[in-house]
Amino acid sequence: MSTLTKIGTTLAATLVITLSGTTFAADGATTYTAKGCSACHGADGKTPIMPAYPKIAGQAKEYSSQQMKDIKSGARNNGQTAAMKGIMAGVSEDEIEVLSVYLAGLK
Numbered sequence: 303m304s305t306l307t308k309i310g311t312t313l314a315a316t317l318v319i320t321l322s323g324t325t326f327a328a329d330g331a332t333t334y335t336a337k338g339c340s341a342c343h344g345a346d347g348k349t350p351i352m353p354a355y356p357k358i359a360g361q362a363k364e365y366s367s368q369q370m371k372d373i374k375s376g377a378r379n380n381g382q383t384a385a386m387k388g389i390m391a392g393v394s395e396d397e398i399e400v401l402s403v404y405l406a407g408l409k
């Protein structure tokens with residue numbers, strides 16, 4: 303492989319990573335608003351409408367996605383999860399991934 307080809311390959315790879323990163327962020331913000339998450343957790347993910355509702359901005363994506371899956375499936379079930387479960391019926395596994403990446407990226 304020539305040096306030029308190597309540089310080209312590296313640039314292309316960087317571009318793909320950068321572009322997909324940007325797309326993910328935009329999708330996350332759009333999905334977060336479109337699914338109504340902001341109504342309870344706040345537009346920034348840390349100004350919940352009720353003191354008993356959690357701040358979710360900056361949470362690790364592995365944790366957030368698992369909680370969303372568990373609330374959706376009913377595995378996590380307590381007095382407060384009922385508020386969110388109805389919303390999760392309309393949120394797919396892919397959207398959960400996008401949302402949890404988005405939340406992890408918030409300050």
Ligand code: HEC
Nearest residue numbers: 337338339342355356358366369382383385386389393401
């Ligand atoms: C109707 C209000 C409501 C809406 C809408 C809502 N949530 Fe929630 N959410 C809650 C409540 C209440 C809890 C806490 C449940 C509990 O106490 O177990 C919660 C918990 C969570 C958790 C787990 C937090 C933790 O620390 O364990 C995450 C992540 C989350 N919500 C993300 C979302 C996302 C993303 C959306 C949009 C798809 C959303 N929520 C929509 C009310 C809501």
